Structure formats: structure tokens, C-alpha cells
Amino acid sequence: MTTADGPTIGLDLGTSAVKGVLMAADGRILRTASRTMVYDQPTPECVECDANRHWRATAGLIRELAEAAPQPVRAITLSGASGNTLLADAAGKPLTPIINWMDRRGVGAALPALQGLTPEAVRRVTGWPCTDRFPLAHLAWMRAHDPARLDAAAHVCMNTDWLLFRLTGQWVMDYSTATTFHLQDQTGRRWHRPFLERLGLRETQLPRLAGSGVAVGPLTPEAAADTGLTTATLAVTGAFDHPSAARAAGITRPGQLLLSCGTSWVGFLPWTDRDALVEAALLCDPFLSDAGGPWAGMFSVSTIGPVIDAYVASLSAPGADRRAQLERFDALAAAAPAGAEGLVIDLASPFRPVDAPPALVARAVMEGAARALLAPLERLRARGFAFQQAVMVGGPGNSPVWPGIVAAITGLDLTVGTAHAGAAGAALLARLGAGKYRGSAGTGRTDGAGRTDRDREVYDRELRGFLPPRLFDVHVHLLDDDSRVPGTEYPPRSCYRKFGCTFTREQYLDWAAEWLPEQELHFNAFGHPGRETDRGRAAAYAGRVSDNRRMFGMALVSPADPAEQVIRWIEEHHLVGYKPYLNFVENKPADEITIGDMLTEAQMAYADARGLAVMLHIPRPGRLADPVNQRDMVAFCRRYPRARIIFAHIGRAYYLSGVLGNLDGIAACPNAYIDTTMVNHEGVLEYAFRRFPRERILFGTDAPIACLRGKSVEINNQYAYLMGEEYEVGTSIFDARGAVKFTTFYYEQLRGIRLASERAGLTRTEVEDILFNNAHRLFTALGATVRGQ
DSSP states (O other): OOSTTOOEEEEEEOSSEEEEEEEOTTSOEEEEEEEEOOOBOSSTTOOEEOHHHHHHHHHHHHHHHHHTOSSOOOEEEEEEOOOOBEEEOTTOOBSSOEEOTTOOTTTTOOOGGGTTOOHHHHHHHHSOOOSSSHHHHHHHHHHHHOHHHHHHOSEEEOHHHHHHHHHHSOOEEEHHHHHTTTOEETTTTEEOHHHHHHHTOOGGGSOEEEOTTOEEEEOOHHHHHHHSOOTTOEEEOOOBHHHHHHHHHTOOSTTEEEEEESSSEEEEEEESOHHHHHHTTOEEEOTTGGGTOOEEEEEEETTHHHHHHHHHHHTSOTTOOHHHHHHHHHHHHHHSOTTGGGOOOOTTSOOOOOOSOHHHHHHHHHHHHHHHHHHHHHHHHHTTOOOSEEEEEEGGGGOSSHHHHHHHHHOOOEEEOOTTHHHHHHHHHHHHHHHHHHSSOTTSOSOSOOOOHHHHHHIIIIITTTSOSEEEEEEEEOBOGGGBOTTOOOOTTOGGGGGTTOBOHHHHHHHHHHHSTTOEEEEEEEOOOSTTBOHHHHHHHHHHTOOSSSEEEOEEEOTTSOHHHHHHHHHHHTOOEEEEOGGGOOSSOGGGOOGGGSSOHHHHHHHHHHTOEEEEOOOSTTGGGOHHHHHHHHHHHHHSTTSEEEETHHHHOOSHHHHTTOSHHHHTOTTEEEEOTTOOOHHHHHHHHHHSOGGGEEOOOOBTGGGSBEEEEEOSSOEEEEESSSOOOSSEEEOTTOOSOOOBHHHHHHHHHHHHHHHHTOOHHHHHIIIIIHHHHHHHHHHHHHHTO
16 A cells, blocks of 8 residues: 555644644544653753654654554644744763753853844844743753853754654754744745854754745654654654644734634734835744745734733642543633633733633633733734734634634634644645645746656656665766855756756655655766856755765765865765866866876875765776776775775666676776666676676766766767757757657666676675665675765
8 A cells, every 4th residue: 555645644833832733634634642742950041852852752652643543644744833942962872861952051141152142133134032041052052061062962853853854764843933943044945054153063963944834854763663654654844833723723814813822822913024014023834935925023022921821720639631621611611701800810920810700701701811812913903914814823713712702803704724723734744745645746936847658668667666665876966056156057958947947855856756656766976067056056066955864875976175275065965976087187088087187186185184075087098998097996995005096887888899808897896886776788788797806896877967868879980969858968869759758867877787687697685786775785895985974
């Protein structure tokens, strides 16, 4: 049974409790569950939660929901209150407790890192104005009082992204949740470097940023075992709790208002103009803006929930359970007249016993909460904000009395929303992310040419029974918008234009989810080797998307790059090696470039000392067969015996005469590897499988080129790319008449490996070694090396 139509799980990581729902594909809530949050308070100012205890409680909640699922759970999303702080080491092991947003250790402290920083300046950048609480203050306090631990932390995060890491092994934070982290440039959707510099933080310590409802990836086997889910279940990015609840309540347009009643009572209003929200001193959330929709503003009546709880408890018999307390509270309030005979209770003040009949106290508490909402609503109306519809969610919304009181006092046209709205919104985001993950490209940045029936037939008949459950692609070009040199553009027929002039980790995973529906993909990535690429930024992006467990990164390196700079890229971004290119060599004819011209002695000395990988794109017209290259490849491996030298594209031997008799030299070098990237010639592959040590053969694709439709062919001891799409790749021949029904280079490469392995007599284990295990062993060892630096 597949997970395609399975239910989703949404969690609301609240301040007082973690709440979860199991949602059917048609939106019905099949099961709810919750766990109470437990805090430690080592000093009066500190409010903390043990991270491992938090994981166990959350995993147990997920298991309870998973066990109620009628079929495998398709996806899971975590939304929540956030605004907390956690430090972790490179393996994700917590170095601190989770410091809760209610923690006050930074209040009133003169923290040097925040000197001269005003709340309004913070609001302009991050959307929220806090400087004495939340992570900005927590981290400033650590910089002042615990700098060694802050510097030692490999990951600076919140509970949401740490739990996501526990589920997937990936460090990702959505834009909405990142708002409460107070370190994000909210309009630029990137980490705000001036704040990082104030705190002495490295960008590599922070998670990758992504939108809400983006599939991060499938669960790890360990997470599946802990939660009762499967490794086919996807984890999807969530949102701050109120934007999540708004999605469940249908509050998505200007003129609508969500009233979310929990620990704090919060008003949430979609609005198109972020500046108007900031000028109104509202807390600003990205909400739907990254997809062209509205931003959202929030006002908060902070922490009145615990005060209300104290009054509720005071009106019940000792030992009464929560349900009985609430039923009595509702009954008392219903029995009292409007206005509570003049009794007024200020919920901004701590609880105090009131000498009045219980019914009047209950009514006065409800009316006090409604009046607390009225003040900010009147202020907003005076600034031109209008509300045609309001929805109330949270515990008070379940009362038969309270919503009517709120409507009467505020003048709102009020309805009551779904129970467990925050968790329900998370479950909807899980369904959204899973749908994108299964689509042709969840980012919406491809030309929409997904798999055809003919492609599915290739997979079903030729690849499904052949491919192992995991693939490791050692040769991927990834780039985001920031990797490109400002003012440059890709050529009109560049393959990157097919993908919106980027090819991000998410785009590759989305593509692979459709084309390799039963495989878990691991990969090694680096930037695009062209003049359009800023190598430093490409190295930074490779580092951000790699975890050195499932995904790895390399730096593009030119001989013009000083060794000190290359070392800084490797160490700052935890990269596993280099990828030089012949087109980075200047002042020498391309036909005369040698391997030694592509890297300096200092660069290679560092790679050798660290045991890094160096992936070589062999120069010269004869490529692997060139006598100069034959000599230099062996000499290079012997000169740098601790470096792992990967000869890409089987030394660029795409046709048979280029490989025959030319592998023996490097086959005798124990640090030499070959990858199969863009080689779909079964004869070349068969020869490599017979003549090169199989434990040093690695699978690679050249994605995104491999995602195009086409096939490389041998023509008179040459090769050319027959193209089914009008993009340029090397020597391209485009089928302008559409006479041929192409599949992708990716499938053609896998077809070639299948045919070659059958002819060479490879065992099932040897096939899995080439497609996954060899690279996994190599890169896991490399990752451990750079993580330990």
C-alpha cells in the first residue's frame, strides 16, 4: 500500500501543550491527541524545557496518531508557538535546554550585542520588535555569559527545526517560524547578517530557510521507529501557530480576522501592505506573501490564558478535572447578567481572589477577555483596517457562552472555527507539501513537463525491479538565486532556464520524487561552473543544503583562488572537497590545458592533508585517452595519496574507443574513483564494470542536465547529445520536428547501467554498491572528517 492517498498528521507545538490531529485526505479529523508541556525553572527568570524529553513526548504523540491511521501516513508537519532557543552539536545532540519564549533572563539586562538596537529597528527587519526576550535576547545573553558554548554549537535553532531534524536529518526553518527567531530579513527571506555579526554567529550555524508547506524529505529509519511512521512518510515545513490556524479557519484574505485564544489571545489579520502592518505596530508574518498572497499582522493580549485558568480553577471544587472546571465555568457565566452587575476583572493583573458571587466572577472574566481584545481592534479600525468576518478558535471558542460575549463587546460578526485549528492547519500544510513533492516540481519553477505515460512505462518495466531503494548521486549542480554574479544571465538555451534559472535542493528533490518514486535520494552537490557563478556564494549554498550525512557539498575551485580562501570555504561551510574545471584556467588555449593547470600545489596540499575529495573534469580533446592525461592522472593520484580523486564521467569517455585500454593506470591507484555521470553508452559502462575496481565506481547524473529529455550517442568515435528539448548541452542536435519520443538523460543513464551490469555479470549486491553503497561509504567518511574539523 502506498501513502499517496494516506492521511496527514499536523502538530501544534503550543506553550502549554503539544496538540496533534490525524486528518483524512478529504479533510476530516480522524483522531486528536495532546501532551502537556513540562518546564523547568532553575531560577525565577529562566523557563526551560529538556529537549530529549520534548522529543520523547512528541514522538509518543505522533505514534498515538499513527496507530489510529487507517493506512500509511502520507506526511507530517510541525507548527507551533516557537520563539525559543536551542543549541546543538554537529550530530544534533542538544547542548542546552530549550529556552522558552517566556524566559526573562534578558529582560533589563544591558547586553552588549544589542547595544543601540531599538525594538522598532528590529521590527522593520524581522517583523517582530522584541529585544529583551525571544531568541535575539537569549543569544545576546549567551554571547555575554556563555560565549564558549555558543561558539561551539554547530546548530543554533528552535524546537521546531530541531524536531524536524530528528525526523529527517535535515536542518530547515520556514519563513513564518523564522520570524519569531528575530534573525531573518523578512522581506529578503534570508538571514540578516548585521544581527548575526552582533551575536557573533556564523550563517552555517543556522538552518536553511524555506517556505511553509515545502517537503523537506522522508523520515529517517530511526525517526520512523520512534514515531510509528514509515520512511515513506514525508516531513513538511510548517508555520507559526496562528498562521497555521488561519489556514484551517479559512482566514486568508484582507478583511478577515482570526481570534486565536490560548496562552495569549491573538488577533491575526491578512493584509496586502506589509508597511501598513509595521506602521500599525503589529507583529508581521510572511503568511502567503511568498506565493503572491497577503502578509498578515498580529496583535497580542499576552499571557492572559494562565490568569484565566487560575480563575476557572478557583470556581471549582478542589480536584475537579479540567473538563468539569470548564463546564462549571460556562454554566456560571451563562447564569449571570451582561455586565456582571458592574464587576470588572483586569486580566492583565495576576490572579487574586474576588469577593463576589461565582457567577458574576465567571461572567466578569469572560467580559474582561473580550474588553482586552476591543482596545487593539478599535485602534486598528481608526487606522483604516476593517473586518467583515471573524473566526474564533482555541479553548474559549468551544464554550457555549464566550463567543457570544466576545461578539457583543467587540461588534464582530463572529463564528467559531474548527477545534485544534493550529494542528489542523499543520495537517493541511502537510498535504500541500506532499502534493508538491509528488508533482513535477513543487517549487512551480519548471516548465511543467513532468513524466509521461511513456516515461512511467520505462520506469515500471526497466527500472523498478532493478534499482535499489536508495540512490547516491555524486554529481549534482545546485544553485540558488544568490549564487549568480549580479548582472549576469544564463544563455537563452541554458538548461537552467528550464528550472527558472535556479536548481535548488528542493527542486531536485521534487523532481526526483516524481521520477524516482520508490527511491530515497542522497547526493553530493556543487555549483554551476560558468562565468555566471559566484564561487564563494555557490560554496555557501552547497554548505547550507548539506548535512554531511545524506547530502554533501563541494566547492568550485579556480587556480586563481588563493589557497587560504579555498580553505575558508571548506572549513566554514563543512564541504567535503573541490570541483575544478578547465574553463576556470585562463591565459592558456583550452586544447593545451593539463590537469596540473586546474589546481595549485597549495590547494592540493590542503586536500591531501585533510583527505578531501577532488572531482576532476578531464581536459584536452582526447580526454581519458589522451597520453598526457594518462600520465598525469596516475601521477596526480600518487602525488596526493590521501586525497580521494574522482574522475568524473569515467574520465569523459562517452564513447567506446575513448575508454578501451585506458583505465588500467588509475585502476591501480587505490585513491582513484570514477563516476558514471552522463554516460549512457552500455559498452563504455560494461568495460568500466569489467576493468575498474567495482568498489570504486560511483553513480552520478549531472542533474539538472540529466533532467532534460535526450540521449548521448556515439557517432564515428565521437559523441553528441540528441535533444528532445531545445536546450544546449555540449554538442547538441535538437530534434526540431519531434520525430523521436525521448525520455530523460537520467533514465537513459540508468538504462545503460542496467544493461551493462547484466552483460558484465554483476550481482544484485554489486549493483547496489555502484548505485549507493560505494558513494555512501566514501562520502560518509568524508563528512565525518569535515564535521570533526
